[in-house]
Structures are given as C-alpha cells and as structure tokens.
Amino acid sequence: MKKLLIAGLLSCAAFGQAHASAETLDTETAVGMASLMICTTFYAEQDMQIEGVIVGQSMMSHKNAGIEEMIMSKETSQALDEYMQRFQAANKEQQIKICDEAIKFARESTFVKVAE
Template sequence: MKKVLIAGLVSCLFAGTAAAESLDKDTALGMARLMICTTFYAEQDMQIEGSIVGQSMMAHKNAGIEEMIMSKETSKALDAYMVQFNASSKEQQVKLCDEAIKFARESDFVTAE
C-alpha cells in the first residue's frame, strides 16, 4: 500500500498543463528522491535526514515545481528509479537517500527564476 501511495504522490506532483514549463530529468529525479526518502527516513526514525529532505521538498513545491510537466523520457527514468529503490535492501536505500540529501543541498531550482 505504501508503494502505491508514494507512486501516486510522485505522479500527482509532476502532473501539469500543456502550457507549463518542462521539468528537467535531474530535478524530477531529485524531487522524487526527496518524496520517497521523506517517508523512508520517517519509517527509520531518522529525524535529521527527514527534516533536510522534507524542507527541501516543500521549498521545491513552493517554488512552482508542481506546475511543471515531465517528458516521457523523464517519466521512464522516474519509473526506473522507483523500481530500483523498491528492489533495494535497507542499506542500499540509505545510500540512495544520501542522494536525496545531496540534491537537497545542491539544488538551485528554488533560486532559479
């Protein structure tokens, strides 16, 4: 059930209108990592990491990421990432979520105009 919820959240996040700006693949995957890892960190009681990715996720949302649309290529990359994350061991998921923290620290999406 949790996997379906996460997939639903990710797909809703990236839905947009035809007039919307395109979302680049790296930002889309970074945002997906933030969303997935917010849940993962909460389940693992990793509050500091969860706070980092949660704050960045909200900053991206508030900066207008929800109004953007994904290409088919980006959508396929997102699907592949979801499969990879779900098939990973807990240790591998921690490593994948380290990428979410890296994205949270390095993303310039929220400062882009």
C-alpha cells in the same frame, strides 16, 4: 506509488497543456524531487529525524517554488520508473545510500534559487 509521486510532483496533464507557457521539468530535478518525497517517508520510518527534516524542508521548498506547475516528458517519466524500481529492489542499507543522494540533491539543487 509512481502515480502518487507524479500527482505530488506535477499538476494534471490537462492543466499543463492548457498553459502553453508551462516549463518542462528536467529529469534530474524530477528524480531529485521524487527522491525527496520517498526519502522523507523512509527517514520517518527509520526514525532518522535530522535527515528527514533536511529532505522534507527541501521538498516543500521545491513545491512552493512551482515544481508542480511544470510538465513532465516521457523520458522523465521513464527515469522516474527506473528510480522507483531501483529503490524498491534495494535492501535497507542500499536504500540509505540512495537516500544519501536525496540529501545531496536537497543541498545542491538550484531549482529553488532559480525559481525565487
């Protein structure tokens, strides 16, 4: 699943290395974007439409603002691993709490505002 997230978050490594001007994606934004992607699916599966719309729209805004063109560091990759493990090990109630963090990120992220 992490491979899917990385593919969704970033262009291939060769693309990032070929463009020396590409920015490095900070860990907080990478994990936030991963949470948006995971929780969009989670909310759809739980039939939580309002929450799904919030994280889905934010995910698309981040994607359209250029998050996929950024490079991910090894530390950020490790943070994504930890986030995925935490989500997968959680029960449904804990996953809802984790996804509350995705909604908070959707509302508070400055990535889209900075990138516009």
